[in-house]
Amino acid sequence: MTQMPRNHVGVALTSVALACGLLGAGCARGEAHTDLVGEQLYAACEHCHGVGGEGKVELSAPKLAGLPAWYLTRQLQRFKDGTRGKHPDDEKGLRMRAMARQMMSDREVEAVVAYVAAMPDVEVIPTLPAPDPAAGGADYAACAVCHGEKGEGNESIMAPRIARLNDWYVASQIRKYREGIRGGAEGDDVGATMREMANKAVAPERIDNLAAYIQRLPG
Amino acid sequence: MISWLLPQASSFASTIDGLVLLIAVIVGFWLILAEVVLFGFIFKYRARDGIRGQYVSGEDRSQKTWVSYPHYAVVVFDIIIIVAALRVWNEVKVAAPPGEEQIRIIAQQWSWTFVHAGPDGKLDTPDDIRTVDDMYVQRDRVYTFELHARDVVHSFSVPAFRLKQDAIPGRAIHGWFRPTREGTFDIQCVEMCGVGHGLMAGRIHIGSAAQYAAWMTEFTNTAVAAHRIASSTPIADVAAHDHAGTAGGTR
Numbered sequence: 001m002t003q004m005p006r007n008h009v010g011v012a013l014t015s016v017a018l019a020c021g022l023l024g025a026g027c028a029r030g031e032a033h034t035d036l037v038g039e040q041l042y043a044a045c046e047h048c049h050g051v052g053g054e055g056k057v058e059l060s061a062p063k064l065a066g067l068p069a070w071y072l073t074r075q076l077q078r079f080k081d082g083t084r085g086k087h088p089d090d091e092k093g094l095r096m097r098a099m100a101r102q103m104m105s106d107r108e109v110e111a112v113v114a115y116v117a118a119m120p121d122v123e124v125i126p127t128l129p130a131p132d133p134a135a136g137g138a139d140y141a142a143c144a145v146c147h148g149e150k151g152e153g154n155e156s157i158m159a160p161r162i163a164r165l166n167d168w169y170v171a172s173q174i175r176k177y178r179e180g181i182r183g184g185a186e187g188d189d190v191g192a193t194m195r196e197m198a199n200k201a202v203a204p205e206r207i208d209n210l211a212a213y214i215q216r217l218p219g
Numbered sequence: 220m221i222s223w224l225l226p227q228a229s230s231f232a233s234t235i236d237g238l239v240l241l242i243a244v245i246v247g248f249w250l251i252l253a254e255v256v257l258f259g260f261i262f263k264y265r266a267r268d269g270i271r272g273q274y275v276s277g278e279d280r281s282q283k284t285w286v287s288y289p290h291y292a293v294v295v296f297d298i299i300i301i302v303a304a305l306r307v308w309n310e311v312k313v314a315a316p317p318g319e320e321q322i323r324i325i326a327q328q329w330s331w332t333f334v335h336a337g338p339d340g341k342l343d344t345p346d347d348i349r350t351v352d353d354m355y356v357q358r359d360r361v362y363t364f365e366l367h368a369r370d371v372v373h374s375f376s377v378p379a380f381r382l383k384q385d386a387i388p389g390r391a392i393h394g395w396f397r398p399t400r401e402g403t404f405d406i407q408c409v410e411m412c413g414v415g416h417g418l419m420a421g422r423i424h425i426g427s428a429a430q431y432a433a434w435m436t437e438f439t440n441t442a443v444a445a446h447r448i449a450s451s452t453p454i455a456d457v458a459a460h461d462h463a464g465t466a467g468g469t470r
Binding site (some may be wrong): 044047082086087089097168 | 325327332349369388453
C-alpha cells in the first residue's frame with residue numbers, strides 16, 4: 001500500500017475541519033432562529049413602518065409606536081387569519097396581510113409585538129389638507145364612550161388607544177369601516193360594532209375633522 | 220415522467236411536459252455523448268513518456284469534421300425542437316378553444332383577487348363573486364382568463380397547469396385553461412414584485428360541476444360583503460382602467 005503524501009494529508013484534514021466548521025455554523029444558525037428576538041423579526045416591518053415605528057405616509061404604513069401590545073397582537077393575528085385585510089378593495093390591507101404571515105407562530109408574534117410595544121411614542125405630523133379639529137371634537141363624543149375622553153383606549157372592551165395616531169390613517173380606517181372594507185369579515189364582532197359607529201357617528205364630509213381631532217388627543 | 224413529481228391538472232400540461240421531455244432527451248443524449256468523447260480523448264491522449272503534445276490548428280479536413288458534424292447536428296435538432304415548440308405554442312396560445320366561462324385575475328402586492336363570473340358565466344354582472352387568494356373552477360370547463368396587475372409586474376403561475384403568464388399594470392392580458400383533475404393546487408407569483416414576493420401564494424380549487432355549484436351558492440348566500448361586487452370599487456376600477464387603455468394614468 002502506498003503512503004499518502006504529507007501535503008495530501010494536510011489538505012484532507014483541512015477539508016474535514018472546514019466541513020465540521022460549516023456544519024457547526026449551520027447548527028448555530030438553527031439555534032439562533034429558535035431564540036426569537038423581536039428586533040430581528042421587526043426587520044420585516046421596518047421597510048414600511050420605519051425603524052422607530054414612526055410609519056411612512058408615502059407607503060400608507062401607519063405609526064406603530066405607542067400602540068398597546070394587546071392591540072398589536074390582535075391585529076397581527078387578524079391579518080394572518082384573514083379577519084382583517086382580506087377584502088378585495090382593501091389594497092393596503094392585502095399588502096399587510098401577506099407581511100403579517102411572516103410571523104410564523106404565536107411566539108414570533110409575541111416577540112415582535114413586545115419589541116414594537118416598547119417603542120417610545122413619536123410625534124405625528126398633520127397631513128390632511130385644512131381640517132377643522134375643533135369641529136371634529138363634537139363628533140368624537142360618540143367615540144369617547146369606548147376609546148376614552150383622551151383617546152387612551154379601553155382594553156376590556158377591545159377599544160384601542162387612538163390618541164396621536166396619524167390623521168390620514170384614522171380617516172382612511174373610518175372610510176373603510178363605513179364601506180365595509182374593514183370590519184365586514186365573518187366573525188368580526190368588534191369590526192361590526194365599529195362599522196355601525198362609523199356610519200352613525202360621523203358624516204362623510206366631517207371624517208377629516210374627526211381624524212385631525214383624534215390625532216391631537218393627548219392619550 | 221415529469222408528472223411523477225408534479226401532477227398534470229390542465230388540458231395542455233401533458234403537451235408542455237412532452238416538449239420539456241423532448242428537449243431534455245435530445246440535449247441530454249448529446250451532452251452525455253459529448254462528455255464521453257471528451258473524457259475518452261482525455262484518457263486516450265493522456266501524457267505519456269517520450270511523446271510530445273501537438274498543436275492542432277484544425278486546418279486538416281478530417282480534423283474539422285469534429286466541429287462541423289456536431290454543428291450540423293445542432294441545426295437539425297434545433298429545427299426539431301423549434302417545430303415541436305411551435306406546435307405547443309399554437310395549441311396553448313393561438314388555437315384557444317371557445318371559452319365556456321370567464322374569470323378575472325388581479326395581482327397586487329402581495330395577493331391575488333379572483334372575480335368569478337357567478338351563475339351566469341359572464342363577468343361584470345351583478346352575480347360576480349370575488350375571492351382573495353382562493354380561486355374556484357370546475358373540472359373539464361374551458362375558462363378564459365383576464366389578467367391584470369394593480370401596482371407592479373407580477374406573473375401568474377399554476378405549476379400543475381404548466382401555466383405561467385406575466386401580469387403588467389395597465390394591460391388586460393388574456394389566456395385560457397381547461398382543468399382536468401379535481402383537487403387543490405398552488406398558485407404562485409413568479410416575478411419578483413417586492414419585499415413580500417415570496418408570500419404571494421394562492422390556491423386553485425378544482426371541483427366537479429356539483430361541487431362548483433355548491434361553492435358559488437355558498438359565496439352568493441354569504442353575509443360577507445367582500446365576495447359581492449359593486450358597480451365601481453377600487454378593484455373593479457383596475458379592470459375598467461386597463462380596458463380603457465389608460466396605462467400610466469392614476470387609479
